[in-house]
Amino acid sequence: MEGVQKFLQLEINGRGQLDAFEESLRGSTYEREFAVMLTYMEYVANNGSLPQTRFRDITPAKDPVKEYEFKSKHLRIYACRYPGGKLIILGGKKNDQKKDITRFRSLKKQYLQTIITK
Incomplete structure (x- = not known):
């Protein structure tokens, strides 16, 4: 996904x-x-703003790398800057939100460690 900001996965x-x-x-009621x-x-990605019910900053205090959550009724997508x-x-x-946020932060930490050591 690309706009003014790039989204990578x-x-x-x-x-x-x-x-x-x-x-x-796929094949579930969540496809739409x-x-x-x-x-x-x-x-x-095109610098639009959404209400916090759809997109919010979930960065813990004192964490220098911003964390974000995209939200719908049943689904969440987690990203960092x-x-x-x-x-x-x-x-x-x-x-599964609590478990997913824990996993997200662990993956983020591992990712940041790999780019720092390169």
Whole structure:
């Protein structure tokens, strides 16, 4: 996804995490909801602002790397800021939100450690 800001997705073992999330939703009742979330992401990529019920900053206090959550009724997509845009790290369902945020922060930390050591 590209606009004024670029959106990239984290790859784990060569597989994009947004693509993997989308694949996990195929054939489910959440396909349409996921498509709406992609629209939200495109809007933000073009510097549009959304209400906090759709896109919010979830960065913990004193963390220098901003964290974001795209929200729909049942789905969540987690991202962090990188120079020039946002990196999509993880997608999940609302009922797994606490577990997903913990995993998102762990993946973010691992990602940041790999770019610092390069």
